[in-house]
Amino acid sequence: MNLTVAEENYIKSIYKLQDGDQVVSTNAIAYDLATKPASVTDMAKKLKEKKLIDYEKYQGISLTTEGRKLALQIVRRHRLWECFLVDKLSFSWDEVHEIAEELEHVRSEKLISRLSAFLGNPTTDPHGDPIPDAQGRISKSQPLISLDKATARRLEVAGVSDQSSALLEFLNAKGIRLGTQLDLIERYEFDNSVEVKIRNQPAFTLSEQVSKNIMVKSL
Amino acid sequence: MNLTVAEENYIKSIYKLQDGDQVVSTNAIAYDLATKPASVTDMAKKLKEKKLIDYEKYQGISLTTEGRKLALQIVRRHRLWECFLVDKLSFSWDEVHEIAEELEHVRSEKLISRLSAFLGNPTTDPHGDPIPDAQGRISKSQPLISLDKATARRLEVAGVSDQSSALLEFLNAKGIRLGTQLDLIERYEFDNSVEVKIRNQPAFTLSEQVSKNIMVKSL
DNA sequence: AATATAATTTAGGCAAATCTAAATAAATTA
DNA sequence: TAATTTATTTAGATTTGCCTAAATTATATT
Ligand SMILES: [Mn+2]
Ligand SMILES: [Mn+2]
Ligand SMILES: [Mn+2]
Ligand SMILES: [Mn+2]
Numbered sequence: 001m002n003l004t005v006a007e008e009n010y011i012k013s014i015y016k017l018q019d020g021d022q023v024v025s026t027n028a029i030a031y032d033l034a035t036k037p038a039s040v041t042d043m044a045k046k047l048k049e050k051k052l053i054d055y056e057k058y059q060g061i062s063l064t065t066e067g068r069k070l071a072l073q074i075v076r077r078h079r080l081w082e083c084f085l086v087d088k089l090s091f092s093w094d095e096v097h098e099i100a101e102e103l104e105h106v107r108s109e110k111l112i113s114r115l116s117a118f119l120g121n122p123t124t125d126p127h128g129d130p131i132p133d134a135q136g137r138i139s140k141s142q143p144l145i146s147l148d149k150a151t152a153r154r155l156e157v158a159g160v161s162d163q164s165s166a167l168l169e170f171l172n173a174k175g176i177r178l179g180t181q182l183d184l185i186e187r188y189e190f191d192n193s194v195e196v197k198i199r200n201q202p203a204f205t206l207s208e209q210v211s212k213n214i215m216v217k218s219l
Numbered sequence: 220m221n222l223t224v225a226e227e228n229y230i231k232s233i234y235k236l237q238d239g240d241q242v243v244s245t246n247a248i249a250y251d252l253a254t255k256p257a258s259v260t261d262m263a264k265k266l267k268e269k270k271l272i273d274y275e276k277y278q279g280i281s282l283t284t285e286g287r288k289l290a291l292q293i294v295r296r297h298r299l300w301e302c303f304l305v306d307k308l309s310f311s312w313d314e315v316h317e318i319a320e321e322l323e324h325v326r327s328e329k330l331i332s333r334l335s336a337f338l339g340n341p342t343t344d345p346h347g348d349p350i351p352d353a354q355g356r357i358s359k360s361q362p363l364i365s366l367d368k369a370t371a372r373r374l375e376v377a378g379v380s381d382q383s384s385a386l387l388e389f390l391n392a393k394g395i396r397l398g399t400q401l402d403l404i405e406r407y408e409f410d411n412s413v414e415v416k417i418r419n420q421p422a423f424t425l426s427e428q429v430s431k432n433i434m435v436k437s438l
Numbered sequence: 439a440a441t442a443t444a445a446t447t448t449a450g451g452c453a454a455a456t457c458t459a460a461a462t463a464a465a466t467t468a
Numbered sequence: 469t470a471a472t473t474t475a476t477t478t479a480g481a482t483t484t485g486c487c488t489a490a491a492t493t494a495t496a497t498t
Binding site for chain 1: 322
């Protein structure tokens, strides 16, 4: 199956938005890809033709088994390149998405398997997201909870659910990155803000907006 | 100046074929890019519009100063990626061109400067070709001669002028790579073949076809 | 110089990926 | 339920990059 760059971007977007096996709306895809709903309808017809999505008009879109398989390969490439940029080229986690968005379209089995080996076959990317293996399998880790719902006192940052540069830069500034250990000091009911502390640093407060997007595991 | 992938490939091809400042023919570009002369004419009009080439119909094509500047950046990206593939991902020199042909189109100043630093700011690629610096300057090395014209006895392989997989694989098989030191044993006038020897190995003969494409410097 | 051949350009078309505006269907609200 | 709002699709265009076939220009050969 040979996909164009545009087709790959659609497949990946649908995969991301599906999150399980719900059906995805035309509008949601258009918003995610910064394009127009009419364009999504056009592409939906093509992808259905290629048997990569299930689609009946007005009924939403979902990936076929074949489509999901391809999506996982694209996601794998994207996340491996993000690792490369951070681990080898010292980019920070808020700078890599855009570049990986292009690198992910260079298709070469050998390139990707070698890149993966070169990086030590990582299983998560710089944002804590899992990297599918060459067969598209995702090793399931312990389920994460968002910081705004956490109850345990000792926590470790294991991911971010919003990957906008805005959030990532904010977290950079606060000294929060993947693997950072946090003590949960207090939760304020009034605005659902939460006070946390990093070892050897003064405590500080995070808004619900922020804490909702920080995924943690308890230690 | 924002170029499409197709435009970048044309600019790079013109740069390669120009080799100095000759004018390049429609046919030559079509052949190099495996496309049709009519398509080249179409693109020539667009690139002229963008002031990247000088072009008057029937008079051939040449890069403007601006066009050459862009070409050098593309060449830089291409060759740096080739270095990455060989030095870091252990590809052999006959496998990297195709992949670099795609990677070269990922445009990010920062990516390329970091990649270059990561590789130790190399000045030649795995085929012995020079890598322009960020300003497009090419450090001129001592001029190379092809093996079929060499006279000195002790030689070092410093490049290949034909980069087809066929030649590169052949050289691999013979144990000839960049930096290989050769003793020139004999040149046979009859067919212009040449007998060479690698240290600690039996001597062997190379056809003119082959020796023409091996660039050497004398030691 | 006339003719033949080769190189190049033009004309006309096609496919991919997008768009805007208008039409239609679905969902929500009164 | 009827009206309104929202979501989605269709119709019709545009841009980019490519193609084939035919016309034109340049070059080489007699
Ligand atoms: Mn992408
Ligand atoms: Mn990521
Ligand atoms: Mn290319
Ligand atoms: Mn090269």
